[in-house]
Amino acid sequence: MTAAAARAAELRRLLEDANHRYHVLDDPAIPDAEYDALLRELQGLEQANPELRTPDSPTQRVGAGILPGFEQVVHEQPMLSLNNAFSDEEVREFVQRIERQLGVADPAFSVEPKLDGLAISLRYEDGVFVRGATRGDGATGEDVTQNLRTIHAIPLTLRREATGSAAPAVLEVRGEVYMPRAGFEAYNARMRDTGGKVLANPRNGAAGSLRQLDPRLAAARPLSFYAYGLGVTAGFELPDTHSAMLQALKALGFPVSPEVAVASGVSGLLAYFARLGQRRDGLPYDIDGVVYKLDRYDQQAAMGYVSRAPRWAIAHKFPAQEQLTTVEAIEVQVGRTGALTPVARLAPVQVAGVTVTNATLHNADQIARLDVRVGDTVIVRRAGDVIPEVVRVIEDQRPRDAAGQPLHAPYVFPETCPACGSHTEAVRKVLRSTKAGGIEYAEGAAIVCSGGLFCPAQRKQALVHFASRRAMDIEGLGERFIEALVDFDYVRTVADLYTLTLDAFLEMKRLADERDDTVPETVKAGKVASKWAENLVGAIADSRQTTLERVLFALGIRDVGESTARTLARHFGALDPIMDASEAALVEVPDVGPVVAARIAGFFAEAHNREVVQALRDAGVTWPEGPPQRSAEGPLAGKTVVLTGGLSAMSRDEAGDRLQALGAKVSGSVSKKTSFVVAGEAAGSKLAKAEELGVEVWDEARLLAFLNDHPAP
Numbered sequence: 001m002t003a004a005a006a007r008a009a010e011l012r013r014l015l016e017d018a019n020h021r022y023h024v025l026d027d028p029a030i031p032d033a034e035y036d037a038l039l040r041e042l043q044g045l046e047q048a049n050p051e052l053r054t055p056d057s058p059t060q061r062v063g064a065g066i067l068p069g070f071e072q073v074v075h076e077q078p079m080l081s082l083n084n085a086f087s088d089e090e091v092r093e094f095v096q097r098i099e100r101q102l103g104v105a106d107p108a109f110s111v112e113p114k115l116d117g118l119a120i121s122l123r124y125e126d127g128v129f130v131r132g133a134t135r136g137d138g139a140t141g142e143d144v145t146q147n148l149r150t151i152h153a154i155p156l157t158l159r160r161e162a163t164g165s166a167a168p169a170v171l172e173v174r175g176e177v178y179m180p181r182a183g184f185e186a187y188n189a190r191m192r193d194t195g196g197k198v199l200a201n202p203r204n205g206a207a208g209s210l211r212q213l214d215p216r217l218a219a220a221r222p223l224s225f226y227a228y229g230l231g232v233t234a235g236f237e238l239p240d241t242h243s244a245m246l247q248a249l250k251a252l253g254f255p256v257s258p259e260v261a262v263a264s265g266v267s268g269l270l271a272y273f274a275r276l277g278q279r280r281d282g283l284p285y286d287i288d289g290v291v292y293k294l295d296r297y298d299q300q301a302a303m304g305y306v307s308r309a310p311r312w313a314i315a316h317k318f319p320a321q322e323q324l325t326t327v328e329a330i331e332v333q334v335g336r337t338g339a340l341t342p343v344a345r346l347a348p349v350q351v352a353g354v355t356v357t358n359a360t361l362h363n364a365d366q367i368a369r370l371d372v373r374v375g376d377t378v379i380v381r382r383a384g385d386v387i388p389e390v391v392r393v394i395e396d397q398r399p400r401d402a403a404g405q406p407l408h409a410p411y412v413f414p415e416t417c418p419a420c421g422s423h424t425e426a427v428r429k430v431l432r433s434t435k436a437g438g439i440e441y442a443e444g445a446a447i448v449c450s451g452g453l454f455c456p457a458q459r460k461q462a463l464v465h466f467a468s469r470r471a472m473d474i475e476g477l478g479e480r481f482i483e484a485l486v487d488f489d490y491v492r493t494v495a496d497l498y499t500l501t502l503d504a505f506l507e508m509k510r511l512a513d514e515r516d517d518t519v520p521e522t523v524k525a526g527k528v529a530s531k532w533a534e535n536l537v538g539a540i541a542d543s544r545q546t547t548l549e550r551v552l553f554a555l556g557i558r559d560v561g562e563s564t565a566r567t568l569a570r571h572f573g574a575l576d577p578i579m580d581a582s583e584a585a586l587v588e589v590p591d592v593g594p595v596v597a598a599r600i601a602g603f604f605a606e607a608h609n610r611e612v613v614q615a616l617r618d619a620g621v622t623w624p625e626g627p628p629q630r631s632a633e634g635p636l637a638g639k640t641v642v643l644t645g646g647l648s649a650m651s652r653d654e655a656g657d658r659l660q661a662l663g664a665k666v667s668g669s670v671s672k673k674t675s676f677v678v679a680g681e682a683a684g685s686k687l688a689k690a691e692e693l694g695v696e697v698w699d700e701a702r703l704l705a706f707l708n709d710h711p712a713p
Helices: 003-023 032-048 058-062 088-102 181-194 202-210 215-219 242-252 265-282 297-303 364-370 456-467 479-487 494-499 502-515 521-525 531-542 548-554 562-572 575-580 583-587 594-605 607-618 652-661 685-693 700-709
Strands: 072-074 108-115 118-125 128-134 140-142 170-178 224-234 261-264 287-294 313-317 322-334 339-351 354-360 377-383 387-393 424-427 430-433 439-441 446-449 640-644 665-667 676-679 696-698
Touching: 003 032, 003 058, 032 058, 088 265, 088 287, 088 297, 088 313, 108 242, 108 265, 108 313, 118 202, 118 224, 128 140, 170 202, 181 202, 202 215, 224 242, 261 265, 265 287, 287 297, 322 456, 339 364, 339 377, 354 377, 364 387, 456 479, 456 494, 479 502, 494 607, 502 531, 548 562, 548 575, 562 575, 562 665, 575 594, 575 607, 583 594, 594 607, 640 652, 640 685, 652 665, 676 685, 685 696, 696 700
Parallel strands: 354 387, 640 665, 640 676, 676 696
Antiparallel strands: 072 140, 108 261, 108 287, 118 128, 118 170, 170 224, 287 313, 322 339, 322 377, 339 354, 339 446, 377 387, 424 446, 430 439
16 A cells, blocks of 8 residues: 555545544544644645545535436335324323333333434445435335435444454445534524525525535535444344444444434323433434334234334324414415415414414315405414414404404305316315216315316426336426427417427526526536437437327326226227217216216316317327227226235336236226226235235235236237
8 A cells, every 4th residue: 555545545535533432432532723734734635646546535525516406216225204293192002002002111212303304214234425415205215325325324334343254245224314503594694694605594594505506516415324223134133122223323434313212101201201302402413203113123013004104103293383373375386286275374373483374275175164264363383383274263353344244255266267267166085986987085175277278377296297118108208308499488278389499498498507506606607518408309209109198198187097087988989089078978988987077077078178189280290090999808807906015027117007908907096896906015005904804915936927828929
């Protein structure tokens, strides 16, 4: 080893040790100035000797170049959510369920604060940090490795003292990225002094920082991290308890909340909750509750899981903070899916440390139930400490005239969409329906715009769905491009996609870069490369030749999924008969009930939607049409199949296509009418439902054997 290499190794060791003592042990060994001097020396050595620069070097925390976008990461082990408890009684019921099932009294729990940040997963291979991802939807997250490298509390290598000569082959550590309160206040003060953009609150600051495409911006944010669990591991000896595992993670170099403790039984949990609640405002970070986890791993395994949450853990949320204010106006916002949401414009009020000026009223039923009117004094709270909502009207303080009558009439929901003028309709969750037309609805209704393809408020969502892989499959046309195309008025309906040129895409990209304050000036001034634009133009052109079922699915008709679109295409054979079909005719289609029939008929009753369909045809979008196919053929004709869990030999979509080609209907939910369920790896609630109903279950081996014996026609 050369002198330079030896010194670089020594500097990396010193800096790694300083980071560990500062972020994990809370016992700094050297002043900041000395740390900075060591870092500058290492940077100089690596600049003079590039071969000395390693991926786990502390110098790599400053952030790499701008990322083109975030890659998707499929979690090998899903990042599950937690069920919530909002009262002592719910906690008591949670513990009693565990006691009954395990046959123990006062089981031990690992208890910890519920941080108000962003859940992430860190993957280490042979002791080196190789990838980090957000939780996403629990199954798939975003690769934010470069941004996570900028957080000093996250070790780039595992502590050698803890791993010995052989680090774990794989160690996936899960935890929360958060923004300390002091760092948040200092950052906002600096932004106000320099005219920069201040952050709304620490949680949004943490989440927004990790989703910056320029890691240098994330590096400038005061982010930190606490570990709280594990994902997949290989070559790691798991302790018997969760609390011991947290101490093992701390020894490996991961910061763990100093508030972590062990408590037993209901009384121990509630005492911890009360104790932390009293100290909540004095903690250096925001929390919105506490988390209780059975401490022993064998007891966790015995309790198992339900749906997407473990039975052995629960989040006990703090009561939402509430304040009084007055309603200055009631307005309606149209969401990306067409749902109309009433919003109360409020006199500004501080709730849970945040100035609230707007609060959701949820839907028309909620407005009627509360009888909210302009001028009312209301109680507003941040539900779950996040979303402001109106809880109650103080009727005694309602403004009245001299005769004692209310000054303002009850609010009346609009009959037409404020964004496009299309008629609105009430959409209720259906509990049961029959071919005879009998429908039983759940309580509450959403008011939605029927404008569909035409409504400007739904434009972006309609385009994202239209371009998706299972619809028109326009490769490369993701949300970021669609946002810009709509914002700069290049696209108003899905048909406008087929008029876009190479020059239009390049100009759109230039305008998007100019408005994006995360794009460096050097990039804005540079020439935009055109290969991506050429690919997009080609992908749009390729999508002109498609199938009727893809077109029907791509139109985004409410409640018309892939299976229903395929059934409609087979039943009618062509689009015009579907567009002209009455509700009575649509109900005759297999698996189309009165609710879905009304959705389809209502969609095509809107002239705007028919105009967009004609514009697609005029733009050259074509699909084969033929005679109706009124009965499914094949060995699975008349069978309903549900796929759940992960398959190794093929994707679930591919398996579904193979089964449908053999005559099966592939459904998304299990019922008594389900013929059989195909259960892959990590199958969850659908498998449990099938077992509860006595529905036949196939594993992947049986599915593959059946498909091999019955090749698709």
